[in-house]
Amino acid sequence: MEVKEIERIMEKYDADRTDVLGMLMDIQEKERYLPREALRHLSEKLSVPLTRLYNMATFYEALSLKPLGRHQIHVCMGTACHVRGAARILDKLESSLSIKPGEVTPDLNFGLKTVNCVGACALGPVVQVNGEYHGNMSALKVERMLKRYSEADKEKTE
Amino acid sequence: MVNLTIDGKKYQAEEGQNVLEVALENGIEIPHLCYHENLSPYGGCRLCLVEVTRNGRAFLTTSCTYPCLDGIIVKTDTPEVLRARRLVLELLMPLAPEAPQLQALARQMEIEEPRFKTDEEADDCIRCGLCVRACTELVGAQAITFSGRGYRKTVEPPFGEEALDCIGCGTCVFLCPTGCIQMVDKSAERTIARWQRTLPLKACSSCGRYYIPFAQIEFARQKSREAPAEDWFDLCPDCR
Numbered sequence: 001m002e003v004k005e006i007e008r009i010m011e012k013y014d015a016d017r018t019d020v021l022g023m024l025m026d027i028q029e030k031e032r033y034l035p036r037e038a039l040r041h042l043s044e045k046l047s048v049p050l051t052r053l054y055n056m057a058t059f060y061e062a063l064s065l066k067p068l069g070r071h072q073i074h075v076c077m078g079t080a081c082h083v084r085g086a087a088r089i090l091d092k093l094e095s096s097l098s099i100k101p102g103e104v105t106p107d108l109n110f111g112l113k114t115v116n117c118v119g120a121c122a123l124g125p126v127v128q129v130n131g132e133y134h135g136n137m138s139a140l141k142v143e144r145m146l147k148r149y150s151e152a153d154k155e156k157t158e
Numbered sequence: 159m160v161n162l163t164i165d166g167k168k169y170q171a172e173e174g175q176n177v178l179e180v181a182l183e184n185g186i187e188i189p190h191l192c193y194h195e196n197l198s199p200y201g202g203c204r205l206c207l208v209e210v211t212r213n214g215r216a217f218l219t220t221s222c223t224y225p226c227l228d229g230i231i232v233k234t235d236t237p238e239v240l241r242a243r244r245l246v247l248e249l250l251m252p253l254a255p256e257a258p259q260l261q262a263l264a265r266q267m268e269i270e271e272p273r274f275k276t277d278e279e280a281d282d283c284i285r286c287g288l289c290v291r292a293c294t295e296l297v298g299a300q301a302i303t304f305s306g307r308g309y310r311k312t313v314e315p316p317f318g319e320e321a322l323d324c325i326g327c328g329t330c331v332f333l334c335p336t337g338c339i340q341m342v343d344k345s346a347e348r349t350i351a352r353w354q355r356t357l358p359l360k361a362c363s364s365c366g367r368y369y370i371p372f373a374q375i376e377f378a379r380q381k382s383r384e385a386p387a388e389d390w391f392d393l394c395p396d397c398r
Contacts, residue, residue, distance in 0.1 A: 036317065050323070051303035054316040058305040
């Protein structure tokens with residue numbers, strides 16, 4: 001990540017260290033993870049101890065120190081989704097992508113994660129991709145959903 | 159001043175004091191591992207649980223984080239309190255099975271074998287946060303921190319690598335209730351393995367004993383408002 005980019009994010013918050021969580025989230029959104037140099041830079045420029053930033057980065061689920069997938073898939077494992085077969089959907093995703101929850105595909109296209117409730121129980125079982133909700137999911141629909149996202153990528157590059 | 163009752167006796171406390179502080183001052187023993195008078199209370203070890211009755215309602219709470227309020231009634235040894243503390247200790251023990259301080263408490267509470275086990279191998283840390291608070295509040299080096307959350311929480315330097323801000327003062331080693339932070343001085347080097355940190359030591363110009371890391375001298379010089387005399391650190395405290 002370029003220093004200029006970090007500086008730009010800092011300026012957005014007037015380099016106020018009480019807004020450091022906002023800065024971290026902006027960096028996360030931009031880079032899909034928190035690069036070490038970015039944390040070091042923030043720590044130095046804002047006089048926030050690196051330990052404090054590291055503490056925040058490991059505490060919040062929304063922040064990650066490792067790159068996440070371009071399409072981050074959250075499988076809801078909450079009670080309502082669980083009883084309607086969330087486990088089967090997760091199994092299917094694991095085998096289709098050949099990764100386990102918490103991992104990312106080698107090409108960084110897809111990341112897989114389980115979450116405990118996304119607050120849309122009536123739509124269950126729910127899978128969330130890049131913040132978009134896919135309700136009434138089933139193992140059969142998984143392939144189609146993945147294909148849609150990878151094809152959308154192809155169109156963008158063409 | 160506020161008036162409160164602890165175990166049937168009336169005590170006076172200053173506003174802002176916590177219940178554990180007042181109990182200890184008056185010779186009432188409450189077990190505690192994460193409390194230190196010079197550090198902010200944290201309520202991490204949960205061993206100092208007591209029963210507090212306020213406005214006619216009784217509840218269990220950690221005495222180190224509960225403020226002295228006018229008219230509260232504190233009981234430190236009801237069967238409920240003792241049972242809750244026992245459970246807490248049983249939960250702590252698998253985290254640090256070898257720790258003498260925990261074993262002494264277990265003998266006191268007559269626990270032979272804790273009922274619980276950890277999934278992963280114990281790292282002897284009970285996450286009491288004394289080292290983190292000492293490094294942040296007392297020393298000011300801020301070299302270590304909590305990482306993660308819930309049962310995955312650990313104490314480590316940033317990125318789990320060498321603690322680059324550690325000055326090797328050994329405060330965390332001294333305070334750790336389980337002794338899980340080890341510090342070894344070997345000739346001119348000090349190593350704190352848990353923080354993956356090795357620092358060169360300065361020798362006393364009189365007795366020749368290696369007694370302080372150069373990093374700690376540098377840190378002290380930067381922190382102190384009045385610069386200590388140039389040769390202050392040449393002699394060890396015994397030779398001064």
